[in-house]
Amino acid sequence: MYLRVLETVDEDVRGGLISSFELGEKAGVTPAQVRKDLNFLGGFGKQGVGYQIAALRDELRSVLNLDKEINVAIVGAGSLGQALARYIIGRRAVEKDYHLRLAALFDSDPAKVGMKIGEVPVHHVDRIPEITRERQVRMAIVAVPAQAAQRVVDACVDAGIEAILNFAPVKLKVPEGVRLHNTDLSVELMHLAYYL
Amino acid sequence: MYLRVLETVDEDVRGGLISSFELGEKAGVTPAQVRKDLNFLGGFGKQGVGYQIAALRDELRSVLNLDKEINVAIVGAGSLGQALARYIIGRRAVEKDYHLRLAALFDSDPAKVGMKIGEVPVHHVDRIPEITRERQVRMAIVAVPAQAAQRVVDACVDAGIEAILNFAPVKLKVPEGVRLHNTDLSVELMHLAYYL
DNA sequence: TAGATTGTTAATCGATTAACAATC
DNA sequence: TAGATTGTTAATCGATTAACAATC
Numbered sequence: 445m446y447l448r449v450l451e452t453v454d455e456d457v458r459g460g461l462i463s464s465f466e467l468g469e470k471a472g473v474t475p476a477q478v479r480k481d482l483n484f485l486g487g488f489g490k491q492g493v494g495y496q497i498a499a500l501r502d503e504l505r506s507v508l509n510l511d512k513e514i515n516v517a518i519v520g521a522g523s524l525g526q527a528l529a530r531y532i533i534g535r536r537a538v539e540k541d542y543h544l545r546l547a548a549l550f551d552s553d554p555a556k557v558g559m560k561i562g563e564v565p566v567h568h569v570d571r572i573p574e575i576t577r578e579r580q581v582r583m584a585i586v587a588v589p590a591q592a593a594q595r596v597v598d599a600c601v602d603a604g605i606e607a608i609l610n611f612a613p614v615k616l617k618v619p620e621g622v623r624l625h626n627t628d629l630s631v632e633l634m635h636l637a638y639y640l
Numbered sequence: 641m642y643l644r645v646l647e648t649v650d651e652d653v654r655g656g657l658i659s660s661f662e663l664g665e666k667a668g669v670t671p672a673q674v675r676k677d678l679n680f681l682g683g684f685g686k687q688g689v690g691y692q693i694a695a696l697r698d699e700l701r702s703v704l705n706l707d708k709e710i711n712v713a714i715v716g717a718g719s720l721g722q723a724l725a726r727y728i729i730g731r732r733a734v735e736k737d738y739h740l741r742l743a744a745l746f747d748s749d750p751a752k753v754g755m756k757i758g759e760v761p762v763h764h765v766d767r768i769p770e771i772t773r774e775r776q777v778r779m780a781i782v783a784v785p786a787q788a789a790q791r792v793v794d795a796c797v798d799a800g801i802e803a804i805l806n807f808a809p810v811k812l813k814v815p816e817g818v819r820l821h822n823t824d825l826s827v828e829l830m831h832l833a834y835y836l
Numbered sequence: 837t838a839g840a841t842t843g844t845t846a847a848t849c850g851a852t853t854a855a856c857a858a859t860c
Numbered sequence: 861t862a863g864a865t866t867g868t869t870a871a872t873c874g875a876t877t878a879a880c881a882a883t884c
Contacts, residue, residue: 445827448809463865472811475865476853483867491866492860509833527723531825544829582836607832613644615668623835625828629727631641632823636803637705637739639819640778659841671841672877679843687842688884843882853872860865 445471446478447508450501461494515547515580517605519596520587521556521566524611524629525549528585529561547579552592569596573603583607590614597624641667642674643704646697659690711743711776713801715792716783717752717762720807720825721745724781725757743775748788765792769799779803786810793820 449470453462464478471478482488482495485507489495505511516532518525529546536542549566551557559566567575576584584600586593586608593612600608607623610616613631618624645666649658660674667674678684678691681703685691701707712728714721725742732738745762747753755762763771772780780796782789782804789808796804803819806812809827814820 445811447830465865474853476855477851479866480852480868487867489866490860491858492864494865507834508830509836510830512833512836514833514836523723523726527719528825530719535826543833583832607835609828609832615641623832625832627823627825627828629724629823630731632805632821633740634643634704634706636779636805636819636821637708637710638703639803640705640708640710661841670877672879673875675842676844676876683843685842686884687882688840690841839884841882841884844880846877846879848875848877850875851873853870855870856868858865858867860863 445473446481447501447504447510450497450504453497455497458497460497462497462500463494464489467495510543512543514544514583516544516583516585517548517550517572517576517579517581517600518546518585518587519550519569519572519600520589520592520611521549521551521553521559521561522587525551525585525587526561528587529564533562533564544583547581548575550575550596552588569599572596572599576600576603576605581605583609586610586612588612641669642677643697643700643706646693646700649693651693654693656693657690658693658696660685663691706739708739710740710778712740712779712781713744713746713768713772713775713777713796714742714781714783715746715765715768715796716785716788716807717745717747717749717755717757718783721747721781721783722757724783725760729758729760740779743777744771746771746792748784765795768792768795772796772799772801777801779805782806782808784808 446467449467464475468475468478488500488503518529529549532544532546546564549561549564550569550572551566552569556566557568582605584605586596588596590612593614594616597608597616597618601618601622610624610626613628616624642663645663660671664671664674684696684699714725725745728740728742742760745757745760746765746768747762748765752762753764780801782792784792786808789810790812793804793812793814797814797818806820806822809824812820
């Protein structure tokens, strides 16, 4: 969120500086939180002065690895998988330094194998090991039905993938050392309905 | 998460009962947490016995309002909006008691207005007030570009919508009494890249 | 009655906030 | 030097966990 603020803020107007107060207000957190967070990430900021916008922005980009190009695969070429694919491809077309590169798509449905989203072909899931290795894919996005998700994730892990973003509505098991994040659309929708 | 466990667990095998230990294990939380949560929601559960699966399931469904049918609109018929539309329509086709009903889609692009996703037509965003009122839409999903999001949300709020799920990467303002949830895909992707 | 498991209180832990000394 | 704002410690707050009495 800090990075997003730093990217949208007008540098010139404030001599290239921003205080924890202003940054906090724009990011929706307290100034104390801002200082604690930024100090934890490294000693940017100068007492009595504030934080240099440009320098801090670059620091955060680097901390978040946004300055490295990362090859990502999407498993599941249903409507969600396709939407995610278009998102990444589209974003990369607009921002030339967007850090994600969609290297491959996978699906188990023979009708989908051979299709292309943009320039990126859909392969059969059986080829996950082969193609992710070949294309040096480090990150996978899982957008398959719940009952297929664990199998897919196991294949990804075996193929050496280090980070997984899971959209399937199941708790998945991954070995130590592999990062797993979950975003569960159906839970979000339920959560919202709770307040009606 | 508890509800999801209760929906997938085999009732017959355990005499229709489940303990906080088992429920916690399957949901990925401690037994103490389970008991605290379920007790907060209402005094289900019997000492020395456990929780009745079927009864607890129905209770949770009712607490989460999953037993009420809710009309939802999606604003933004780009690839994400379409994917979400297909998700809701598809889920409703499979589970006849799925609680969400996609009542309308909106977009500002004249090329998209008039399109249909399944049976559901895409209207121009200017018609949000008119159509959401007419179709008794209580919930909106926002899947438009960041710069359009606040305007769209304002229109939804004015039209009396009570809950909004926002996919645009911006902090939005809504008046007291309107529920706003955010799921930010680009933040998820950044977060994951952080660990590489 | 004995065993099990909840409901609930007390203890622990971690995260957030407030405060202030350090220093630019 | 005076004013500003950070870095950092101490105080507060809330959430999680452990423990146990209540009770089925």
